[in-house]
Amino acid sequence: MAAVAERPAGGPSASASAAGQTVTMRIWRGDAAGGAFQEYTVPLEEGMVVLDVVHRIQAMQANDLAVRWNCKAGKCGSCSAEINGKPRLMCMTRMNTFEPGKVITISPIRTFPLIKDLVTDVSFNFQKAKEVPAFKPKPLDPDGKRRMYQEDVDRVQEFHKCIECFLCQNVCHVIRDHEENKQSFAGPRLFVRLAALELHPLDTNDRRELLKYKAGLGFCNITKCCTEVCPEHIHITDNAIIPLKERVVTEFYDPLAWIARKLSGRDPRKGIVE
Amino acid sequence: MATAVGGKVRVAPRGTERADLWWLEPLITVVVLGGFVLYTTWAMVFGSDHYFADPYISPFFSPCIATNCVDGYRFIPWAFSPAFLIAIFPLAFRLTCYYYRKAYYRSFFWSPPACAVPDAPKSYQGETRFPFLIQNLHRYAFWPALVVVVFLWIDAIKGFAYHGHFMIGLGSLVLLANALLLTTYSLSCHSCRHLVGGYLDMLSRHPLRYRLWRRVSFLNEHHMLIAWCSLIFVAFTDVYVRLASAGVILDPRVVF
Ligand code: SF4
Numbered sequence: 001m002a003a004v005a006e007r008p009a010g011g012p013s014a015s016a017s018a019a020g021q022t023v024t025m026r027i028w029r030g031d032a033a034g035g036a037f038q039e040y041t042v043p044l045e046e047g048m049v050v051l052d053v054v055h056r057i058q059a060m061q062a063n064d065l066a067v068r069w070n071c072k073a074g075k076c077g078s079c080s081a082e083i084n085g086k087p088r089l090m091c092m093t094r095m096n097t098f099e100p101g102k103v104i105t106i107s108p109i110r111t112f113p114l115i116k117d118l119v120t121d122v123s124f125n126f127q128k129a130k131e132v133p134a135f136k137p138k139p140l141d142p143d144g145k146r147r148m149y150q151e152d153v154d155r156v157q158e159f160h161k162c163i164e165c166f167l168c169q170n171v172c173h174v175i176r177d178h179e180e181n182k183q184s185f186a187g188p189r190l191f192v193r194l195a196a197l198e199l200h201p202l203d204t205n206d207r208r209e210l211l212k213y214k215a216g217l218g219f220c221n222i223t224k225c226c227t228e229v230c231p232e233h234i235h236i237t238d239n240a241i242i243p244l245k246e247r248v249v250t251e252f253y254d255p256l257a258w259i260a261r262k263l264s265g266r267d268p269r270k271g272i273v274e
Numbered sequence: 275m276a277t278a279v280g281g282k283v284r285v286a287p288r289g290t291e292r293a294d295l296w297w298l299e300p301l302i303t304v305v306v307l308g309g310f311v312l313y314t315t316w317a318m319v320f321g322s323d324h325y326f327a328d329p330y331i332s333p334f335f336s337p338c339i340a341t342n343c344v345d346g347y348r349f350i351p352w353a354f355s356p357a358f359l360i361a362i363f364p365l366a367f368r369l370t371c372y373y374y375r376k377a378y379y380r381s382f383f384w385s386p387p388a389c390a391v392p393d394a395p396k397s398y399q400g401e402t403r404f405p406f407l408i409q410n411l412h413r414y415a416f417w418p419a420l421v422v423v424v425f426l427w428i429d430a431i432k433g434f435a436y437h438g439h440f441m442i443g444l445g446s447l448v449l450l451a452n453a454l455l456l457t458t459y460s461l462s463c464h465s466c467r468h469l470v471g472g473y474l475d476m477l478s479r480h481p482l483r484y485r486l487w488r489r490v491s492f493l494n495e496h497h498m499l500i501a502w503c504s505l506i507f508v509a510f511t512d513v514y515v516r517l518a519s520a521g522v523i524l525d526p527r528v529v530f
Pocket residue numbers: 168171172173174187188219220221222223224225226227236237241
């Protein structure tokens with residue numbers, strides 16, 4: 001079904017190709033009703049990233065190709081796709097990392113419903129985000145201020161690097177391969193958000209019950225694909241998910257912690273904050 | 275031919291467009307981890323003839339607490355291989371380790387075999403149901419494993435003494451390195467990281483716990499590497515003691 005488009009003769013872009021090199025891309029074309037990969041061959045220039053090539057294809061051969069992008073600097077999180085089967089940002093994937101002459105396959109991220117071509121509907125992630133209780137700070141200090149120390153914020157700062165590209169949500173097999181789990185699983189991006197709040201020195205909301213039941217932390221089997229694909233190199237599994245899992249253990253599974261709570265009569269909601 | 279199914283793009287028949295060697299990592303894990311499990315099982319079941327080569331004892335058998343031990347503490351009446359009484363603790367620690375969970379879920383359960391490669395099992399409950407629910411008690415495997423490590427240090431120190439004389443043998447160094455690696459492995463554990471301070475929101479209020487947490491976090495970053503090194507080395511230590519005990523190799527040593 002692959003339609004190989006002809007490389008247009010002449011034209012500004014073709015002549016601009018210094019070494020006369022071309023690249024062939026296999027891009028998914030279609031919508032929720034169906035579709036197929038189509039091949040396009042365009043001139044390649046030095047310094048190009050995958051998104052540049054996609055734009056060139058759009059400009060020269062497939063004006064109706066749908067692709068979402070914005071910053072071209074790896075900061076807006078819009079251009080997520082699967083490049084040779086690996087979830088990546090198109091704008092941060094340099095063409096010189098591929099073997100010359102090899103066809104490159106670009107498909108939309110799989111875990112969310114397809115709208116058209118490379119564009120998917122990622123609203124699942126925003127719905128899940130609405131379920132996270134907001135930051136609820138402690139009362140002010142007597143002098144009317146709130147204080148946090150560097151030691152306390154170091155941990156959560158990492159989580160604020162998230163650009164919401166949802167590559168981690170896309171690669172997570174819990175929902176990628178098991179659609180039925182979408183009901184009961186928030187996904188790694190939301191675990192990062194939850195960790196940013198749960199580990200926050202000033203926050204007073206307790207999200208452990210949410211983590212166990214609604215967010216489905218137990219579904220995660222810590223296989224670390226989210227960490228592998230995160231373009232911001234957030235240690236999602238080691239620094240967000242596992243610390244949260246350990247807190248859920250203390251609250252729900254650890255018999256000694258349970259006995260200690262009963263004996264001391266301490267409110268577990270407050271116990272952990274101090 | 276590709277079609278869209280249930281709002282998702284499905285590309286038949288492989289389900290992944292990854293053309294790289296994604297299967298290599300799970301394959302290596304199966305070979306090394308599987309090899310380790312087979313070897314330890316063999317050593318525990320059939321290897322109780324050669325676990326002591328004066329003054330070295332194999333880490334799989336230490337602390338040797340069964341009455342039928344060649345050397346050691348000998349206080350539990352026992353008719354089987356003494357390793358069964360001990361090795362279960364480090365094994366439980368490794369089995370429930372966050373890192374090894376990743377390794378075997380990927381390589382043995384194919385859940386998932388590699389990133390963006392479909393899960394083999396059709397349905398998936400993760401760690402929400404028995405038996406994987408038990409993984410939540412990993413911290414309870416931490417303490418016994420730590421106690422075993424203390425005995426391995428005692429063994430390592432004993433490995434420098436031969437009938438009242440100070441000695442240095444290749445085996446003494448092997449035992450020492452083994453104790454060091456297993457200590458590092460245990461202390462780099464994620465549960466340890468939580469228990470020493472990770473559970474606190476206000477680390478600044480607890481300077482000692484904060485310092486400990488920083489140290490453990492540093493080790494924890496290398497937990498995977500340490501897990502593999504210590505796994506391979508503990509098996510090597512057993513092989514070394516076994517070969518020395520059977521007289522296959524002569525332990526080079528200087529007795530003072
Ligand atoms: S580590 Fe957990 S959340 Fe991250 S991709 Fe794997 S299963 Fe999903």
